[in-house]
Amino acid sequence: QFYTPYTLVELILNDKLPIKDETNHNVKILDPACGSGIFLVESYKRLIRRWKNKNPKKIITFKELNDILVANIFGIEIDPLAIKVTAFSLYLALVEHLNPKKLWIDKTNKFPYLIDNPKDASIKGKEGKNLWCRDTIGEVNPDDFEKVNLVVGNPPFGTKKLSKSIMDYCVKYNFGKEMVLPFLHKSVDFCPDGNIALIFNAKVLTNTEKPFQNFRKWLLNENYVEKVYNLSIFRKIPKNFGGQLFTSAVGPICIAYFQKNPPQKTSDTIEYWAPKTYVKSNLIDGVLIDSTDIKFLPRIECQLPDTKIWKIAMWGNIADFHLISKLSKIHSNVKSFIKERKMSFGVGLQPLNKSTIKPIVDNDISNLKFIRPERISKYFTPDTSFSDINSAIKDKETIAEYLKYYKKNNIFDLPQINVFRRLGKKEVYKGPMLLVKEGFKDNEFCASLVNTSVAYNSTVLGIHSEQLEDLRILSSMLNSKLAAYYLLMISSSWGIERERIKPNEVYTLPLQFSEPDFKDLVSLHEQIEDTININPLIIRDANNEKNIEKIILRSFHLSQRDICLIEDFLCQSIDIFYKKEKSIAFHxxxxxxxxxxxxxxxxxxxxxxxxxxxxxxxxxxxxxxxxxxxxxxxxxxxxxxxxxxxxxxxxxxxxxxxxxxxxxxxxxxxxxxx
Structure with a gap:
């Protein structure tokens, strides 16, 4: 069970079940994974407030409180203990509005039976109809359940330890194997004519795999999505910033507001909240979202299952979207360049870990030097940065696995390791090669030419070619500001969960240059290599790097406005992400x-x-x-x-x-x- 903080509950209910000037207290509400019942309890309290708005001169009675509860509050939860907590919390909410003296005197006041759990013999013959102790996805037929006006909640999400019912449901509809997707999909069957507001994993919006595209196609084309709140950035808010939104989890979350049928008045846009950071204000105690982080995205674009707009709109605006779209249409990219030049490519090795089933023994790789990702420099890395193959094992879990495999008690007693969890293509360890790191350092992407053979781990993409000129061209492009801008904007993970760029994203980076540009880039790259070889302590050549940047920007025929967008993103937005309120953007x-x-x-x-x-x-x-x-x-x-x-x-x-x-x-x- 994960506790849903009151902040998120109130945010959703303020949108979908407001109190001020509202008098309709007959709104049927369902939480399909109600846990300990915070959404249902707060919804019940709001319906009582609405009754009081309608009857300002009357005192609400036990019967009226009972009727509002039984007629309108519904929940489904697989955990029998959690659903008992929900029932008890609802009883407490009911009691809050009664005169305590009268409560004990009037013996006719009896709490309604709320729970229906076929496995609980203690309530046999006294089952309620409001709180079902069931597996929502595998055991509840929506046709057997009363149709509701509003579905709210925080269903479980994640891609590990999926139940059989979740797996079967995802397979049936060809959705990504993510726990939350069946809850969103099934919610429309419980609420065919009402509104739905559910919390879900933000990665669902950006995952590029086909099954996740299938889900987005259903959500945005077969339903009417009113708005989406992408609150990924809040996953690690310090407690002195108004408290973490999720104190027991740091997963990136979104809230989807949608309904099966479109309203009478529709909009061509979808409201999209995508805060870049959280800012303190001396006027309020809490988290402040800037209005520039609230966008209105074209619905027709959002309905495309492979659109990048959800990610781009987190960090940029519509002009950024158009620039990325223009760049994406360029025919040549890293992947096509690699294939045309018949280069070898692939990620590096993985050392043994607990999940290793069949260890791979390889003495060729064992005899290679190894380079750790943090030792890879931009543009060029000399072999003085290499170490022995045993430097591939670093964390405690990996060390323990190797000590167990070789039957040693101390890491210093280990032989030169020759066994691995995976190796990938062995030809990608052959020099010369280009090494591309998945992570970012100092707000920059990093690709590096290496002249000799070396092993590296799976957080590094290696590209081998005997043609040094081709590797220098790729290095120039991948180290550019344009590459950082493009890759961070389209990355499905960076800024959402893990700050990394996946190889399949690197392959999409567009390439465009003339023959003179090709020769100039190669020449400038060679000068950078010479500078580092002459003095290894000099790891950057600012003047030649600047000239490379100029050529790349010119080769893509970018306007001054385009260049401003790139500079703004790299100097301001990324700085906000890493430095938060101390960013230069707030100067x-x-x-x-x-x-x-x-x-x-x-x-x-x-x-x-x-x-x-x-x-x-x-x-x-x-x-x-x-x-x-x-x-x-x-x-x-x-x-x-x-x-x-x-x-x-x-x-x-x-x-x-x-x-x-x-x-x-x-x-x-x-x-x-x-």
Whole structure:
């Protein structure tokens, strides 16, 4: 059982079961995996509040409390202990609204039987109809269950230890083998004409495997999705930041709001929350979401099962989506380049671990040197960074497996290891080669040319070719800012769960260069290698790296706006991800930066109105360090003027006052900056 924090419960119920000015207290609510019942208890309390809104001068009676509960609150839970906790919590919620003296005097007040559990002999003949102790996916036929108006909850999710009923369901509908998917899919059968708001694993939105695409196709094409909250970034919020959203788990979560049939008034967009970070404010105690992280995505694009928009919109905007789409349409990419050049490629070895079934003995690999991922440098790594093959074993579990295999008591007594869990293609350990790390260091992607044969582990992708020029071209491209931008934007894992780039994502990176560019890139790469070979202590050649960047940006014919998008993402968004509230993105805007922004805005707007009689003039303010908001004033007039810059003396107090009104509470400790 995982406890669902009140913040998320309130966020969902504020959206789907609001209290203010609401009087309808006959709303049938189901939690298909109710656990200890927090969603049902809070829903019940809200229905009572609605009854009181409708009857402000009346005192609610036991019968009315009983009727609201029995008629509207439903749950299914496989754990018999958890469902008893749910029933008890609902009884306590009922009692809260009674006069304690009258409660004990009136002997006719009896709690309703709520639980139906065929395996519990103690309630035989007294079964209720509200709380079913069953396997929702394998044992409950929705046709046997009362249809509800609202489904809410936090179903279990994960890809390990799946029950047979979950596996069978996923296979039947050709969905990804993820625990939560059957709950989302089956919810529409319980609620064919109502609303659904369920928490699920954020990876479901970005997983590129076909079965997960099948699920997204069903969700977004056979239902009407109103909005999606992607709260992945909150998985590790410190407790002094208003508390973790999930105190017992750090999985990335989303909330999907959808319904089987479209409403009378539909929208061409889907509201999408995708916060980049969490920010402290001296005005509130909790997590503050910036309004720029709330997007409205084109529904028609979201309905494509292979779209990248869910990930791109986490870190960029619609302009980033169009740029990534344009780059993705380039015919040549890393994969096609590798195949055309007949290169060998594959990830490295895996040492023994507990899951090893058939150890692989190989003396050829055993005799190779080994390079650890952290020793791989950008562009070029000399063989002085190599170590012996035994450096492949590092963590306690791996060491224990090798000590057991070789029957030794101490790691220093181990021979040169010659047994592994997996090896992959042996030809990819042959030099010369390009080594590509899956992780990021200092906000940069890393690919490195290595001249001699060496072994490496499975977190590294190796590409072997006898043609050094081809490897240098790939290295130049993979180490570029454009590569970092593209790969981080499309990665299904980075920024969601694990900060890594998978090989199948690296293969999609577009390549585009002319013959002169090819020769120039090779030459610059050779100069970097010479610099490092002459002085191994110099691991970077800033001048030649800068020239490589210029050639790559030029070869893709990127506009100044495109380059700005790339720079903004790499310098601001990634910095926000790693440094959070200490990021440069939260530093004061300088007067020069304000002016640059104003000039771009001035040009864009006046170009837009070029065929009309309107002119747009702009005033910017020299904001100071403690000003909470920036301000740009647009003047629509007939005569175009230069940009005006004014001090903020007269506005500082007003900006602080406006800041108070720009914050909207969405749930306990969760706010949105309008």
């Amino acid at each position: 004061r805007v300088s007067a020069d930066e304000n002016m640059i922004y104003a000039k771009m805005l001035h040009q864009e707007l006046n170009d837009f109105y070029s065929e009309a009689n309107h002119k747009v003039n702009i005033t910017v303010y020299d904001v100071q360090r403690h000003d909470p908001l920036n301000l740009v004033v647009l003047h629509f007039c007939n005569t175009e003027k230069s940009i005006d810059v004014k001090p903020t003396n007269e506005l500082s107090s007003l900006l602080k006052e406006l800041d108070k009104y720009s914050i909207q509470e969405k749930g306990k400790n969760l706010y949105v900056q309008k």
